[in-house]
Amino acid sequence: MNQIETRQGSFGLHAAIGYDSFSELYPPEGTRPWRFIGNRRHSQFTYPDGQYDPEDFYGDSDLSDWIRGNHDADLMAVIRYESHGPFGRFLIEEEIGFSDTVTKGVCCELIAVVNLTELHGHGHNTPEAGFKALRDGLEQYSEWRNGSVYRYVITDHRGEVVDTRGQLYDFNCACSKMEKALAKAEEAAETERRLSDEWAARDVITVDAVPGAIGAVT
Numbered sequence: 001m002n003q004i005e006t007r008q009g010s011f012g013l014h015a016a017i018g019y020d021s022f023s024e025l026y027p028p029e030g031t032r033p034w035r036f037i038g039n040r041r042h043s044q045f046t047y048p049d050g051q052y053d054p055e056d057f058y059g060d061s062d063l064s065d066w067i068r069g070n071h072d073a074d075l076m077a078v079i080r081y082e083s084h085g086p087f088g089r090f091l092i093e094e095e096i097g098f099s100d101t102v103t104k105g106v107c108c109e110l111i112a113v114v115n116l117t118e119l120h121g122h123g124h125n126t127p128e129a130g131f132k133a134l135r136d137g138l139e140q141y142s143e144w145r146n147g148s149v150y151r152y153v154i155t156d157h158r159g160e161v162v163d164t165r166g167q168l169y170d171f172n173c174a175c176s177k178m179e180k181a182l183a184k185a186e187e188a189a190e191t192e193r194r195l196s197d198e199w200a201a202r203d204v205i206t207v208d209a210v211p212g213a214i215g216a217v218t
């Protein structure tokens with residue numbers, strides 16, 4: 001893990017946050033239940049659920065009918081890829097309702113599709129909620145594709161990992177989770193220190209005790 005920031009906690013605890021080197025193995029699932037039909041001619045999307053060739057259709061109306069008929073789509077969204085040098089973002093170009101026709105599908109990056117049963121099964125009871133979930137999921141997928149996924153690791157005074165969590169998106173949110181985990185680890189270390197002192201009062205010295213405990217090596 002390439003560390004970005006570190007924190008020094010009490011009782012010899014150490015916290016670090018950096019890029020999650022394991023994230024490329026686990027694409028995010030935040031875009032579900034939406035499915036993605038990629039443009040075979042050009043698509044930056046890594047794992048589409050299907051593909052279409054725009055050369056097979058006379059226009060967007062034919063493409064709309066084909067997608068609804070072959071991919072069980074009640075709602076659709078045209079997705080474009082906005083490039084910024086080595087990085088980029090997948091964004092919704094057009095939201096297509098129940099009876100609407102795709103107007104930019106022939107030249108788009110891919111088309112997201114979903115049916116109402118899938119939406120309701122994921123707790124999205126309105127089209128607006130479904131499209132919002134898609135926007136949030138695309139943002140997460142873009143972060144994953146750009147490598148902006150984080151992991152924190154908390155180690156104790158022995159150098160042993162006491163807590164770690166990866167697949168975290170949004171750096172500030174990841175830092176907040178690390179701070180909470182560090183505070184929890186400090187509480188556990190305080191409990192361990194208190195128990196070590198209780199044993200020390202009985203002339204039992206705890207080997208490699210938590211810093212601050214009776215008999216701990218300083």
